Amino acid sequence: MTAVALMDVVRAHAATLASAGVERPEVDALMLARHALDADVATVRTATTADVDDHRLRQLADLVAVRATRVPLQHLTATTGFRGLDITCRAGVFIPRPETEILAGLAIEAARRAAGDGGRATVLEPCTGAGAVALAVATEVHAVDVVATDRCARAVAAARHNFARVERGVHRAGNTCRVVHGDLFAPVPADLRGTVDLVVCNPPYLTPGEVAQAPPEVRDHEPRDALVAGAGGNAVVHRLLDEAPAWLRPGGHLLVELAETRAGAVAAAARRRGYTDVRVVADLTGRDRVLVARRPQDPT
Structure with a gap:
């Protein structure tokens, strides 16, 4: 476990996505953090520090690296929102x-x-x-x-x-x-x-x-x-x-x-x-x- 400031992690990953030309880098980094860390957006935004499993941090870093190659966010999280529905997304x-x-x-x-x-x-x-x-x-x-x-x-x-x-x-x-x-x-x-x-x-x-x-x-x-x-x-x-x-x-x-x-x-x-x-x-x-x-x- 590692104690981290979640939004600092998100901002660092957002910088990676921004340099790759991703249109909404902070939003995407936040969505990937929610997915990889199994935490809601409010927790990610407001937690001063949190103990996070090292495996989940590595998983987040891996997802960000793939997103930086311009694979769609929805293919990585396997879902997107639509009028309050969670729509499962699949490649193809x-x-x-x-x-x-x-x-x-x-x-x-x-x-x-x-x-x-x-x-x-x-x-x-x-x-x-x-x-x-x-x-x-x-x-x-x-x-x-x-x-x-x-x-x-x-x-x-x-x-x-x-x-x-x-x-x-x-x-x-x-x-x-x-x-x-x-x-x-x-x-x-x-x-x-x-x-x-x-x-x-x-x-x-x-x-x-x-x-x-x-x-x-x-x-x-x-x-x-x-x-x-x-x-x-x-x-x-x-x-x-x-x-x-x-x-x-x-x-x-x-x-x-x-x-x-x-x-x-x-x-x-x-x-x-x-x-x-x-x-x-x-x-x-x-x-x-x-x-x-x-x-x-x-x-x-």
């Missing part, structure tokens, strides 16, 4: 981002309106990844049935694992959540056609050039299929615009996370396809982030 599965909480919040509001007083809402989430948005809806809305899909088997396994952790609470709320393997709407039960209240999706929407310019945590460690959607970045978004109407009920909504540089073009594409009440919602930094649109009156 896209890490949920804080900005996607905007998409989840809009989906929760729409699902609550759809369920109304004494009704039920049906929500589809293609490209679910680790399942963060689907689970946020399933845990924050009463009387909702969620079907989440992903074509990546690793993502499906991760989403099912995350659902299993909250399954009891979801069922207590009278909700269901299914995660199925397949591309977009292909694995969705056919009897849901024309009955879905909400399709919500955070699809791949970057171009190859944008990924090449991204930080190493994204460029080198996120699954490329979860990032890139064709040369122009909108290939999957356009498929969603084309395919969602067949699943949505009259008046149902489509919510899609977007690249801010192409949000206007996507909104225009939605209007050309007959979607109504089309708007783009900005995130907390003011960047255009989410397309909101109502199903065309006569989907083809």
